[in-house]
Amino acid sequence: MRRISRCLLLALAFPALAAGAARDTRLALVAYSTPKDAYAQLIPAFQKTPAGQGVSFSQSYGASGDQSRSVVAGLPADIVALSLAPDITALVQKHLVAQSWNQDKYHGMVTRSVVVFVVRDGNPKHIKTWSDLVKPGVQIVTPNPFTSGGARWNVMAAYGGALRAGRTPKQAQAYLAQMWKHVVAAPASAREGLQTFLAGRGDVFLAYENEAIFAQKHGQPVQFVIPKATILIENPIAVTSGSQHKQQAQAFIKFLRTKPAQRIFAENGYRPIIKGVTQGLSFPVRPQLFTIKYVGGWQSVEQKFFDPHTGVMAEIIGSNGG
Amino acid sequence: MIGRYAVRFAALGYLTLLLALPVGYVFWRTFRHGFWPAWHAVTTPDALHALKVTLILAGIAVPANTIFGVLAGLAIVRYRFRGAGVFNAVVDLPLALSPVVVGLALLLLYGRGGWLDGHHVVFALPGMVLATMFVSLPFVVREVVPVLREVGTEQEQAASTLGANAWQTFWRVTWPAIRWATAYGVVLTTARALGEFGAVSVVSGRLAGQTESLTLYVQDRYQGFDEVGAYASAVVLALIAVTTLIVMTALKPKKEAR
Amino acid sequence: MAARAEPLPGRAQAAPALAVGVSTLYLSVVVLLPLAALAWHAHGWSSISSPEAVAALKLTLLLSLVVAVINAVAGTAIAWTLVRDRFFGQSFVNALVDLPFALPTIVAGLVLLTLYRDLAFTRWGILAALLFVTLPFVVRTVQPMLLELDTEMEDAAASLGASRLATFRRVILPTILPAILSGVALAFARAIGEFGAVVLISGNLPFKTEVLSVYVFGRIESGDPGGAAAASVAILGISFAVLLAIGGLRRLVTRHDR
Numbered sequence: 035m036r037r038i039s040r041c042l043l044l045a046l047a048f049p050a051l052a053a054g055a056a057r058d059t060r061l062a063l064v065a066y067s068t069p070k071d072a073y074a075q076l077i078p079a080f081q082k083t084p085a086g087q088g089v090s091f092s093q094s095y096g097a098s099g100d101q102s103r104s105v106v107a108g109l110p111a112d113i114v115a116l117s118l119a120p121d122i123t124a125l126v127q128k129h130l131v132a133q134s135w136n137q138d139k140y141h142g143m144v145t146r147s148v149v150v151f152v153v154r155d156g157n158p159k160h161i162k163t164w165s166d167l168v169k170p171g172v173q174i175v176t177p178n179p180f181t182s183g184g185a186r187w188n189v190m191a192a193y194g195g196a197l198r199a200g201r202t203p204k205q206a207q208a209y210l211a212q213m214w215k216h217v218v219a220a221p222a223s224a225r226e227g228l229q230t231f232l233a234g235r236g237d238v239f240l241a242y243e244n245e246a247i248f249a250q251k252h253g254q255p256v257q258f259v260i261p262k263a264t265i266l267i268e269n270p271i272a273v274t275s276g277s278q279h280k281q282q283a284q285a286f287i288k289f290l291r292t293k294p295a296q297r298i299f300a301e302n303g304y305r306p307i308i309k310g311v312t313q314g315l316s317f318p319v320r321p322q323l324f325t326i327k328y329v330g331g332w333q334s335v336e337q338k339f340f341d342p343h344t345g346v347m348a349e350i351i352g353s354n355g356g
Numbered sequence: 357m358i359g360r361y362a363v364r365f366a367a368l369g370y371l372t373l374l375l376a377l378p379v380g381y382v383f384w385r386t387f388r389h390g391f392w393p394a395w396h397a398v399t400t401p402d403a404l405h406a407l408k409v410t411l412i413l414a415g416i417a418v419p420a421n422t423i424f425g426v427l428a429g430l431a432i433v434r435y436r437f438r439g440a441g442v443f444n445a446v447v448d449l450p451l452a453l454s455p456v457v458v459g460l461a462l463l464l465l466y467g468r469g470g471w472l473d474g475h476h477v478v479f480a481l482p483g484m485v486l487a488t489m490f491v492s493l494p495f496v497v498r499e500v501v502p503v504l505r506e507v508g509t510e511q512e513q514a515a516s517t518l519g520a521n522a523w524q525t526f527w528r529v530t531w532p533a534i535r536w537a538t539a540y541g542v543v544l545t546t547a548r549a550l551g552e553f554g555a556v557s558v559v560s561g562r563l564a565g566q567t568e569s570l571t572l573y574v575q576d577r578y579q580g581f582d583e584v585g586a587y588a589s590a591v592v593l594a595l596i597a598v599t600t601l602i603v604m605t606a607l608k609p610k611k612e613a614r
Numbered sequence: 615m616a617a618r619a620e621p622l623p624g625r626a627q628a629a630p631a632l633a634v635g636v637s638t639l640y641l642s643v644v645v646l647l648p649l650a651a652l653a654w655h656a657h658g659w660s661s662i663s664s665p666e667a668v669a670a671l672k673l674t675l676l677l678s679l680v681v682a683v684i685n686a687v688a689g690t691a692i693a694w695t696l697v698r699d700r701f702f703g704q705s706f707v708n709a710l711v712d713l714p715f716a717l718p719t720i721v722a723g724l725v726l727l728t729l730y731r732d733l734a735f736t737r738w739g740i741l742a743a744l745l746f747v748t749l750p751f752v753v754r755t756v757q758p759m760l761l762e763l764d765t766e767m768e769d770a771a772a773s774l775g776a777s778r779l780a781t782f783r784r785v786i787l788p789t790i791l792p793a794i795l796s797g798v799a800l801a802f803a804r805a806i807g808e809f810g811a812v813v814l815i816s817g818n819l820p821f822k823t824e825v826l827s828v829y830v831f832g833r834i835e836s837g838d839p840g841g842a843a844a845a846s847v848a849i850l851g852i853s854f855a856v857l858l859a860i861g862g863l864r865r866l867v868t869r870h871d872r
Contacts, residue, residue, distance in 0.1 A: 359778055360698075360699060363691050363694055363695055363699075364695050364699050364701065366688075366691055367688070367691045367692040367694070367695040368695070368707065370688050370691075370692070371692065371707065371710065371711070371749075374742070374745055374746055374749065375710060375713055375714070375746070375749070376710065377729060378722075378725040378726055378728075378729045378730075378746075379713065379717075379725060381725065381728060381729045382721070382724070382725050382728065385728060420640075424637055424640045424641070427633040427636055427637040427640075428633075428637040428641070430630060430633045431630060431633045431634040431637050431638075434630050434633075435630035435631065435633065435634055437634050443637075443638065443641065446641060446645060446646065447641065447645075449645060449649070449850075450645065451800070451803060451804070452803040452804075452806070452807060452850065452853040452854070453807055453846075453849075453850060453853075454806075454807035454808070454826075454827040454830065454846065454849060455807075456827055456830055456831050456834070457652065457807075457827075457830060457842075457846035457849070457850075458648070460652065460830075460834055460839060460842055460843060460846065461648035461649055461651055461652035461843075461846075462648050463839070464648070464651040464652055464654075464655045464839065464843065465647060465648045465651035470651060471651055486644065486648075489644050490644055490645060490648070493641075493644060493645065522629030522630075523629070526629070544715065547715060547716040548715075550718065551716070551717065551718025551719065551720075551721070552718070553718060553719055553720040554719070558834070571718050571720050571721075574718075574720055574721065574724065575720055578724065586724065587724075590720075590721045590724055590725075593717070593718050593721050594717060594721060597713065597716035597717045597718070597721075598713075598716070600716045601709050601710075601712050601713060601716050602709070604709075604712055604716075605705075605708070605709045605712075
């Protein structure tokens, strides 16, 4: 009799034990700073789905480059959600993320945005196009592209904008040099840049649409203009190769690309990667939108423009010395 | 006669512009929407946890550096060992070193690929504790050393010849001479530990609810456009600072009277 | 009367030896080991000679020098007012001087940023931040000297017909000069490495408003820890050199007095 009841207990215990093991899954999410509000809503939403039952999260938010470097330096992570692909490529090079991370339908991306001009109330200097940025007396604030990886979107948007306006690559580079002469502050990160601008510095701040919307949501008096020619920002996400919970991590990423999740992203100022979730929200289509591929793709751009010694921007910033 | 008023006016004016006005302004910004919004801002789970982390960091760093401070003071002054000069200089290093550099050094030592990799030091509390210990190291030593020098060894030698062992000599003779200086040093150490930002920022990993100290929290709130949150947390830190000031002021005459 | 620091008689040697051993071990683990890792990883010496680094160095040295000079004057004036003057609220002001010691640097930066918006992101803003954090140094080194100062010499000078200014220049100043220099040295060392107070307010524009500590931070951010380490070691070297120089100057002045 005792043996039967013991077997019975074990048989009953087994699924309970298995469920208990699943309940103990803790995913480490390492992300850049802007989507913090979005993930505060997305994580509970995921936990309500069958795939998310019993999954808890530890979260770390900071500047994208910082976070990438922290993971390299040993910060534990199951999922990395960063601002631009090169910050993930840095992890691929250290074998912390699989090389195939972007071989899916979405090329590894989870959200989108565009580069915009944040201007003063009423846009007194009528800044609408990239040429307006280099008019006499216009003061620009942009994060330093060597400390803020995200700031590289701004530079490539400017470069691509010049190309779209009919300039040759050489002329577009000259435009970048001209533009940098108008820069009066180059804070370390996008968020600091916005605060610098809001504190009264400069006439225009080069930002990402989602950053500008984030600021508006938090009561900041932010007005922005989207230039006709601007770059499509794409934010990547990946599972780390050292993750002990790859299945659940993949499930989370899959969830982030579903309609309900993309809707939450959209409500937080991001352009979604799927259609049909933007009712009631305003994400104007820009006629001369281009992607990073238009200006050469990240690999070539990183080397050509942002190499710390030989890059175009290194030369421009360096020659502005004094 | 005029000279006296001129100097007084200039000195007080300088202090007002540089200290009083900015600090007063922060208090105003914090409470201008009322007391309760500020209170709510500093009693969120993240804020309370940040306070807890800060208190843990100080709670470990301060006692450790106090014991070290007294021992090092004794070592430098009473025991002429070779390299005492270098030792003394190294103790002063944390004062000259930029906190960011401290964080970088810790990352290079304990991070992935570092010499002491794999002990879960960085991106966790131990790393933050080490950073805090580093930056607040010199204060007790610097307070104790001059006192030990001035007091001299006569009484200690007398105790020794009367048969007291080392511990008795220390406890009965040396400690009463240095205790107020030590206390003053403890207060300075505490202030430094509570206020550390740069070094801790580099090694923390910013794990929400886990490795955020109150100073990091201030920056986090500020960057999230949460003005009330940022200023309210800053006020908490400022109040702790003011308390520290009061204790320092109370201890000074005792320290100097000795 | 200061006693010489003599080693204790034989029986008591063991305890100080233990003190030396333990404190040296602690110091090594907490300070020396991370710094060794830093120095070891410091490559990219070429990055220190890059135009941006040199510009940051120049700006840092310039600002720190200006800060040192202003502190020498303002600090002495404040110390004078606190010692030689009598006014209502004096003890409050006296306590207030220690506020920058107690206040976390990030709060100081936030405070100055909010109040002096127009200064923000300019060199003046950085100057204000550095003045804030270095305020107590000269005041606190000069104050005890002034307290101790015998007024006999001043009275003698006055009775011989010297003006107050001459009295100050010929009698008082030489006596307190070593103290001023000590305070200046500390202020300078602090200013060179300051990060937390400066990072918010500086604007970080390379060649214009980027100081060395922020430059180091930028090197880390750009994924160049080797360059950051090299620049940090450079900062350390400069601090040391300047401290030694000021210390030498101080000894020179003191010796001259005798």
